[in-house]
Amino acid sequence: APIEEAKRLAAYTAVDKHVFPEHQVIGIGSGSTVPYVVERIMQQGREANKNRIFVPTGFQSKELIISAGLRLGDLDQYPKLDVTIDGADEVDSGLNCIKGGGACQLREKVLAEAAETWVVVADYRKNSSILGTNYAPGIPIEVVPFAYAAVLKKLHALGSTKATLRLAKMKAGPVVSDNSNFVIDATFPPEQMKDPSKLLRQIKLLTGVVEVGLFCQMAKAAYFGNQDGSVTIKW
Numbered sequence: 001a002p003i004e005e006a007k008r009l010a011a012y013t014a015v016d017k018h019v020f021p022e023h024q025v026i027g028i029g030s031g032s033t034v035p036y037v038v039e040r041i042m043q044q045g046r047e048a049n050k051n052r053i054f055v056p057t058g059f060q061s062k063e064l065i066i067s068a069g070l071r072l073g074d075l076d077q078y079p080k081l082d083v084t085i086d087g088a089d090e091v092d093s094g095l096n097c098i099k100g101g102g103a104c105q106l107r108e109k110v111l112a113e114a115a116e117t118w119v120v121v122a123d124y125r126k127n128s129s130i131l132g133t134n135y136a137p138g139i140p141i142e143v144v145p146f147a148y149a150a151v152l153k154k155l156h157a158l159g160s161t162k163a164t165l166r167l168a169k170m171k172a173g174p175v176v177s178d179n180s181n182f183v184i185d186a187t188f189p190p191e192q193m194k195d196p197s198k199l200l201r202q203i204k205l206l207t208g209v210v211e212v213g214l215f216c217q218m219a220k221a222a223y224f225g226n227q228d229g230s231v232t233i234k235w
């Protein structure tokens with residue numbers, strides 16, 4: 001399937017360019033593209049990986065590390081990471097990302113900041129010029145359950161065109177994050193999405209908001225696998 005090949009292409013290219021033999025502590029992100037990152041790192045061989053520590057961005061990436069037989073570590077022991085590679089829901093021309101499609105954005109942002117280098121891998125569907133063009137659900141915002149209704153109201157006051165509590169598919173009620181919080185998805189008009197840093201600051205300040213799925217000017221580079229087998233790099 002071209003999409004899966006595109007994900008693999010992005011992941012392999014990013015690992016080849018950013019995961020060096022001397023790197024010992026590696027952050028592993030969430031989503032369906034990152035398994036190809038682990039696949040490529042495994043291909044660097046047992047010798048290269050035997051002393052490496054892998055820090056997860058949540059339950060899913062923890063399971064991925066364990067099932068790959070790699071050594072698990074946590075941020076308490078390894079506060080500085082050599083490199084973290086993660087997926088994204090959309091990346092604009094200024095390397096700003098929407099993240100949180102998988103409701104993991106809080107720990108993902110912590111690991112992105114803890115890393116010397118943070119790199120994004122994605123398939124061509126995520127490659128946009130303005131955020132909100134291709135990722136329809138809106139900005140994922142992690143909120144404390146107690147405040148979700150208040151935050152919904154404040155998001156509308158901020159100009160949000162649609163803000164909804166993310167409901168689970170195979171569970172009655174809302175999605176609950178790895179931090180036991182709720183997620184709100186909020187869309188904004190293009191003119192506000194053109195300045196994601198400003199929008200990030202405005203949303204982050206709303207009482208009850210834990211973290212916002214806007215990663216502005218954090219990525220060193222973003223790799224997109226294309227349908228024709230080529231790779232687009234933004235940096």
Ligand code: DER
Pocket residue numbers: 029030031032033034086087088089098099100101102103104105108
């Ligand atoms: O939740 C996230 O931010 C993940 O990185 C995720 O949205 C990326 O998803 P994908 O790699 O499965 O497209």
